[in-house]
Amino acid sequence: MILPAARWREARQSWEMADELGFAHAWTFDHIAWRELAGQRWYSAMPTLAAAAQCTRRIRLGTLVASPNFRHPVPFAKEAVTVSDLADGRFVLGIGAGGSGIDAEVLGGAPWSPAERRDRFSEFVEVVDQLLRLPCSDYAGRFYSARNAWIDPDGGARARIPVVIAGSGPTGIRLAVRHGDGWLTNGVAARRGSVAPAVTPELASEQIGAVRRMCVEEGRDPATLKVFLLNVNRAQAPFSSAAAFADVAGRYAEVGVTDLIVPFPRNEPPYEGDLRVLEKVAADVLPMVAGD
Numbered sequence: 001m002i003l004p005a006a007r008w009r010e011a012r013q014s015w016e017m018a019d020e021l022g023f024a025h026a027w028t029f030d031h032i033a034w035r036e037l038a039g040q041r042w043y044s045a046m047p048t049l050a051a052a053a054q055c056t057r058r059i060r061l062g063t064l065v066a067s068p069n070f071r072h073p074v075p076f077a078k079e080a081v082t083v084s085d086l087a088d089g090r091f092v093l094g095i096g097a098g099g100s101g102i103d104a105e106v107l108g109g110a111p112w113s114p115a116e117r118r119d120r121f122s123e124f125v126e127v128v129d130q131l132l133r134l135p136c137s138d139y140a141g142r143f144y145s146a147r148n149a150w151i152d153p154d155g156g157a158r159a160r161i162p163v164v165i166a167g168s169g170p171t172g173i174r175l176a177v178r179h180g181d182g183w184l185t186n187g188v189a190a191r192r193g194s195v196a197p198a199v200t201p202e203l204a205s206e207q208i209g210a211v212r213r214m215c216v217e218e219g220r221d222p223a224t225l226k227v228f229l230l231n232v233n234r235a236q237a238p239f240s241s242a243a244a245f246a247d248v249a250g251r252y253a254e255v256g257v258t259d260l261i262v263p264f265p266r267n268e269p270p271y272e273g274d275l276r277v278l279e280k281v282a283a284d285v286l287p288m289v290a291g292d
Helices: 008-021 045-055 073-086 114-133 171-180 200-216 242-254 276-287
Strands: 027-028 059-065 091-095 136-140 145-150 163-166 183-184 226-230 259-261
Touching: 008 027, 008 045, 008 145, 008 171, 008 200, 027 045, 027 091, 045 059, 045 276, 073 091, 073 145, 073 226, 073 242, 091 114, 114 136, 114 145, 136 226, 145 163, 163 171, 171 200, 171 242, 183 200, 200 242, 242 276
Parallel strands: 027 059, 059 091, 091 163, 163 183, 183 226, 226 259
Antiparallel strands: 136 145
């Protein structure tokens, strides 16, 4: 997970390094502004990923995660298809409900109630899924509409963009089971959107159990849904050493995580770290834990 917090002439090196070292995927946060970096340098996710698509060869690229806070499904689906083309099919669309932080009020409207945020999230996922599946769509919902929306320039000739849906509650889990290729968790936060979340193997195991039960309820084989975990724990950073990374990867794999995401080391907080550790992880640990 590479923060979009550096000018491209500097950021490009991080994306190229992640690709060259053999990591499976690289992501960036999709916010207008973010926590302690609000008011500091911060760039837009989709143009960043479009640029990353041009300087990488094999690594998958994704949003972590986009939300209805400031997105409308129609133009966003069009952007996703365009970035996927630039990445030659390596784009992964991560979607979440969004929090109650800066992004929730940036367009000038009143903050949504928890019930409205849940309902908007459900509709947003539903219409985005439809837009990505059909060359042209019409949709009339409570919050979002689409009319004669031509999204796919290839007329459905290419495979649908993979979708990863974040959410630890029943709504998010059900949406992932019904519409997603993967489900994502980053643990829990005391104040969503304003405080960094944290995760443990025990919490992840409990959440994954709920996902598997929902799969059974919805008639889906749990093995067909990938499990992504974003570990942004500040107290015990997974890149503190190669041994720490190996331990984290192993413990989460045991409880059912298929894809582990960790912050790319920065030379300043947040996620300050040593790039030499990243290189050692790639050389010594990644060959033992890397999957598909």
